Amino acid sequence: MLTEGYDEPSADCIVIARPTRSRPLYVQMVGRGLRPFPDKDDLLVLDVVGATQRHDLVTACTLFGVPSLEDGLREALDDQRQAQAGQRHVVEVDGRLVTESVDLLHRAGLDRREFSWVTAGPGRYVLGIQDAQIFLVQSGELWDVVLRPRHGEAEIIRAGTPLEWSTGIAEDLVRKLGATHLARRTARWRSEPASDKQREVLQRCRLPVDDLTKGEAADLLTAHFARQARV
Numbered sequence: 001m002l003t004e005g006y007d008e009p010s011a012d013c014i015v016i017a018r019p020t021r022s023r024p025l026y027v028q029m030v031g032r033g034l035r036p037f038p039d040k041d042d043l044l045v046l047d048v049v050g051a052t053q054r055h056d057l058v059t060a061c062t063l064f065g066v067p068s069l070e071d072g073l074r075e076a077l078d079d080q081r082q083a084q085a086g087q088r089h090v091v092e093v094d095g096r097l098v099t100e101s102v103d104l105l106h107r108a109g110l111d112r113r114e115f116s117w118v119t120a121g122p123g124r125y126v127l128g129i130q131d132a133q134i135f136l137v138q139s140g141e142l143w144d145v146v147l148r149p150r151h152g153e154a155e156i157i158r159a160g161t162p163l164e165w166s167t168g169i170a171e172d173l174v175r176k177l178g179a180t181h182l183a184r185r186t187a188r189w190r191s192e193p194a195s196d197k198q199r200e201v202l203q204r205c206r207l208p209v210d211d212l213t214k215g216e217a218a219d220l221l222t223a224h225f226a227r228q229a230r231v
Contacts, residue, residue: 190215
């Protein structure tokens with residue numbers, strides 16, 4: 001509802017509720033919450049349409065077209081001074097430029113979600129549940145959700161959606177199948193020592209065996225078999 005032209009510096013939460021392919025429009029939307037205000041230390045961005053996967057915020061480096069902030073700003077300011085020297089009076093200021101890297105839009109990865117997602121190669125994540133695996137497979141800038149039973153053909157559940165949507169669709173499928181106790185990262189069974197059967201399969205697959213919990217062993221095996229799967 002409020003993009004360009006709206007000014008309320010105290011705003012510290014922005015809800016991205018519309019998709020956009022326009023980077024300037026995205027920057028304007030997020031920029032509504034980036035204005036400084038007393039006692040305002042950060043900005044919460046709730047992106048429900050996945051726009052942050054397509055766009056980044058403009059930084060000082062972007063504006064000056066340089067890779068390094070500190071060196072680039074010095075170089076750009078020197079160039080600007082030389083270009084303007086004949087037009088206006090330039091005041092030289094002695095001092096030290098201090099910079100700090102700030103992640104304005106920190107993205108919580110799959111490793112922070114409720115379920116134990118495992119990386120299974122470039123552009124591929126997988127959840128292991130009983131007798132099946134659920135894949136997130138990257139297709140260009142979008143993702144496909146694929147269900148692969150242990151016995152049977154893989155099935156595309158949803159194709160061509162942003163990562164956040166695909167993740168939600170996959171996790172809803174886990175709940176629908178009644179397998180949350182198997183996929184949940186904090187499940188009690190995951191902290192127990194690896195079972196003899198798990199250790200046997202790990203040895204057969206030439207994977208590490210020593211000092212593993214059931215959860216760690218399950219993730220290793222899930223990733224191993226997912227890398228070999230065709231989805």
